[in-house]
Amino acid sequence: MAITILADSACDLSKNYYNENNIEMIPLTVHLDNEEYEDGLTINxxxxxxxxxxxKSPKTSQASAQDFKKIFTKHxxxxxxxxxxxxxxxxxxxxQAAKMMELEVKETYPDADIYVIDSKCASIGHGLVVLExxxxxNNGASVNEIIEKANHHAKHMEHIFTVDDLEYLHRGGRVSKTAAFVGGLLKIKPLLHVEDGKLIPLEKIRGSKKVLQRMIDVMESRGQDFENQxxxxxxxDDLSRAEQLSEMIQEKFNVTKENIVIEMxxxxxxxHSGPGTLALFFLNTKNK
Structure with a gap:
């Protein structure tokens, strides 16, 4: 029996990935200029x-609980x-909205074969878990095999990222106003990572030129088996720096361009992260 994979728009995969891999998507909501938009569908x-x-300071809200109920009920x-x-x-x-709707739907359909996984990941880190x-x-694996591998990838997915302007993180409550102001004056670039699903500051780097090399250094110290993942x-909105990072990875770790997914x-x-954000995702263990 075919198994449907559902993702939300925070996995940052472009439409061709959904189409090519038979993935369904549910959008988060973006609020801008007193209008509501569906992430990945009605706003770019x-x-x-x-x-x-x-x-301007756009806001976001979670995917609709009623949309989850509709999808879960249909399946x-x-x-x-x-x-x-x-x-x-x-x-x-x-x-949490999805879990709530899963329980509600299973009250009516106790045998519903619905599984909700917390990836503890974001952006393409989340997207890579979804793609796996x-x-x-699509290759006919059992639901248990899929859940096991998804959890393995989610647990071992490293997120290393920087932002162009600390002010955006301040607006999202990630850094203090003072830190954002001083960081801007000193041209400090924060390097952050994700730990158990939370954004955690890793270190501060003075000067944007040093950031890419430091991301490569962290990748080398934390990751492995890059050729097989x-x-x-x-x-x-900074494709040139993303491509520059990709070239550095190819040269340093002997991986092919085809093994690197670049998305906005x-x-x-x-x-929340703002223009100029740059993020890197890789497994810190061998690909299972």
């Missing part, structure tokens, strides 16, 4: 970044298996 990241450059009625891989519960209420699950589903890079940080996550 460039619009969000341009608004932020002009001083329950059709007796189809569904695996939803969610954006980190530490960064959004989307996972979809690959298995897909590496992810996401960027906040989507409208929902980009509303």
């Amino acid at each position: 990241p460039e619009t969000v970044y341009e608004a932020m450059r002009n001083g 329950a009625e059709e007796n189809k298996t569904l695996v939803y891989i969610a954006f980190s519960s530490e960064l959004s209420g989307t996972y 699950a979809a690959k298995l589903a 897909t590496i992810g890079i996401s960027h906040g 940080v989507g409208s929902a996550i980009g509303s």
